[in-house]
Amino acid sequence: EPYLAMEWLEGEDLSDRIKRQRISVRESIDLARSVAEALEQAHLRGVVHRDVKPSNIFLVDKDIAQVKLLDFGVARIASLTGSTRAGAMIGTPGYMSPEQARGAKDLDARADIFSLGCVLFECLTARPPFFGEHVMAVLAKILLEDAPRVKELRSEVPAGLDTLVASMLSKDPKGRPSDAAAVVRALSSLGAGD
8 A cells, every 4th residue: 555654753843943032143054054955955856836835944952053945745846837827826925935835836046046035034033024904914015025134133133144044035036046055155254253
């Protein structure tokens, strides 16, 4: 009979950690780099996750150094066509890119970069960059409003990290880092003193 074998994980997801405890700037950088490394491997294989959010990032043994990116259930393989109807919105409001919110058919790695930018913003500020009383309000903000700068909400964030998060949250995909490898390089270049 068909079966699915899955790894048993104990710990907590990132959304629980954010609610429970403030995440340091260094931990936020390290966590985002780990997620970006996982996305890099997916993107190299033509897979766009499409649902990067705190509840899909698992901290094994509650340790930020042991990160697992979960739930590729709505992932899309770029080389396959017709897997999503044009105009179908896939993902989680609040973390989806503007092109996802518009229901664009052809998403690339930069959609995941936007979502990871939302996650990194939330790690640093303990709040999502886009929120509202209902789904349509959140989607309108994603489409029409720029996220606040991280440094405005947490002054000790280094200028380079603030600039990186702002670029990851660019409304225009061309304004974002081109792929997860670029995010890994940018996060790795931030000084240990930051």
